[in-house]
Amino acid sequence: MSCPLSATFLMDGESLDKVLSSSQTNAYVAILFYASWCPFSKNVQPKFDALSSMYPQIKHIMVEQTSVTPIVFSRYGIHGVPSILLVNKTTRMRHRGQKAMQSLVDFYQRATGLAPAMYLTEDQIIFSENKSNVLESHNKTRIKDIISREPYLTFSLFFLFLKALVYFYPNMISNLIALWLAYIPHPNLAIFGESKQLLARVLHLVDVNRAFNKLKLIKSRPFHNGARSARAWTSSLASFSLSKTSSSRASQGVKL
Numbered sequence: 001m002s003c004p005l006s007a008t009f010l011m012d013g014e015s016l017d018k019v020l021s022s023s024q025t026n027a028y029v030a031i032l033f034y035a036s037w038c039p040f041s042k043n044v045q046p047k048f049d050a051l052s053s054m055y056p057q058i059k060h061i062m063v064e065q066t067s068v069t070p071i072v073f074s075r076y077g078i079h080g081v082p083s084i085l086l087v088n089k090t091t092r093m094r095h096r097g098q099k100a101m102q103s104l105v106d107f108y109q110r111a112t113g114l115a116p117a118m119y120l121t122e123d124q125i126i127f128s129e130n131k132s133n134v135l136e137s138h139n140k141t142r143i144k145d146i147i148s149r150e151p152y153l154t155f156s157l158f159f160l161f162l163k164a165l166v167y168f169y170p171n172m173i174s175n176l177i178a179l180w181l182a183y184i185p186h187p188n189l190a191i192f193g194e195s196k197q198l199l200a201r202v203l204h205l206v207d208v209n210r211a212f213n214k215l216k217l218i219k220s221r222p223f224h225n226g227a228r229s230a231r232a233w234t235s236s237l238a239s240f241s242l243s244k245t246s247s248s249r250a251s252q253g254v255k256l
Contacts, residue, residue, distance in 0.1 A: 013068035
């Protein structure tokens with residue numbers, strides 16, 4: 001025997017407040033505060049779905065931690081997940097203890113005074129959950145096997161899908177190309193023309209030949225300066241040697 005279809009609703013804090021404010025005085029609302037990252041929350045969710053089927057007269061609401069602000073949790077006195085509340089206009093009761101199925105049913109009966117419309121054991125809930133998980137994983141695995149084993153079949157189906165799109169929307173490709181040409185940035189080729197004109201203007205303002213001749217003149221100056229200093233050094237050396245020769249001759253004449 002499998003669980004009937006559940007009637008739980010996912011809500012945020014604003015929707016939760018609206019539901020509780022619009023509910024009747026004696027009408028109970030069951031709220032499951034949970035977190036998607038918490039493994040204990042994952043274990044409680046199928047049991048909460050089963051409770052919605054066992055107590056169809058009670059509205060069951062699930063509130064995920066990241067979908068509400070911390071103020072909402074503080075307002076209802078929730079300091080940890082998962083937590084189950086039974087709320088009406090006048091009372092608010094929180095389940096304390098183990099999250100076993102029988103413990104939850106007893107909590108419902110004590111808080112509301114209602115008997116379940118049907119009884120579901122924990123084994124039936126686990127079997128139903130495992131069956132749905134197996135079917136889901138089997139379908140995913142089957143699709144992956146088909147794609148890996150029959151790549152040509154996958155390609156053919158994809159080709160038929162594209163052909164059907166072109167048949168029903170003949171202007172789609174041209175519209176996509178026009179959209180791409182309109183919004184995708186392309187290289188601005190006019191920049192090269194502008195840079196050529198700018199370079200020509202610079203060359204027109206600067207006389208290249210004149211600048212080159214000036215550079216040659218600057219380079220040749222050190223060579224001419226060196227040649228001049230060499231000539232002066234040679235002439236001074238020659239005059240020094242001549243004066244020395246003449247002085248030696250004069251000393252020899254005095255001796256004689």
